[in-house]
Amino acid sequence: MMDDRPHILRTTHLPTRIADQFAQQILSGVLKPGDRLPTELAMSKNFGVSRTVIREAIAQLRNEGMIETRQGVGAFVIERPTRHIRLNDGGMTEDDFRGLFQLRIPLEIEAAGLCALNHSSDHLAQMDEALLRMSAGSEAPDDGILADLDFHRTIALGTGNDYFVQFLGAISDRILKTILLSREKIRLDTLLDVVGQEHRDLRDAIAAGDPMRARSAMRAHMVGSTQRVDLKIDFYD
Structure with missing residues (x-):
């Protein structure tokens, strides 16, 4: 049976890789301001990772000003400044x-x-x-x-x-x-x-x-x- 979950490279920091996928959807307009992200449980199952990894990815997106979290409700895409800074993931020497x-x-x-x-x-x-x-x-x-x-x-x-x-x-x-x-x-x-x-x-x-x-x-x-x-x-x- 083929595994159709999103592919996350295990050689890099997992939360960053997951945040990157959502960031690309936000920057490309697939996810728009006001859209709600899937629940932690749904993302955990979808990506095949722990909920701790998902929380770190969400925290990264929040710190980058891409989403906001509402207690007991979920995470939502927010309006971003026209000039938004985002660095690609990479190893750290x-x-x-x-x-x-x-x-x-x-x-x-x-x-x-x-x-x-x-x-x-x-x-x-x-x-x-x-x-x-x-x-x-x-x-x-x-x-x-x-x-x-x-x-x-x-x-x-x-x-x-x-x-x-x-x-x-x-x-x-x-x-x-x-x-x-x-x-x-x-x-x-x-x-x-x-x-x-x-x-x-x-x-x-x-x-x-x-x-x-x-x-x-x-x-x-x-x-x-x-x-x-x-x-x-x-x-x-």
């Missing part, structure tokens, strides 16, 4: 990780400063919710990773500048790979303590409305992130 951080560091530091000035109470609530999920990471490690991505996306949203959302969304799958790599190198409970404190410092600086403190907290987080994947990056003040 040491040079790729270095290039990623060279782009990410100035973007994230500036985003933190702007978020401190422009955030709303809703943004703080979303950060707090992400922090709670991250703190439970040892019980639900996959959701802890997604919560980390959601925290950074909320900072981008809090800038009030959609370009930050687009650029950081475009590299969200690469950021996910750095999180996975750091979890391979450092014991999980130790990693969660350190990363959790870095994110709490960021949240508190943003809540205080102090852009310089927020930028400093993000810089410290970026330094820690590079060290956790054994990269030496030069920072310029």
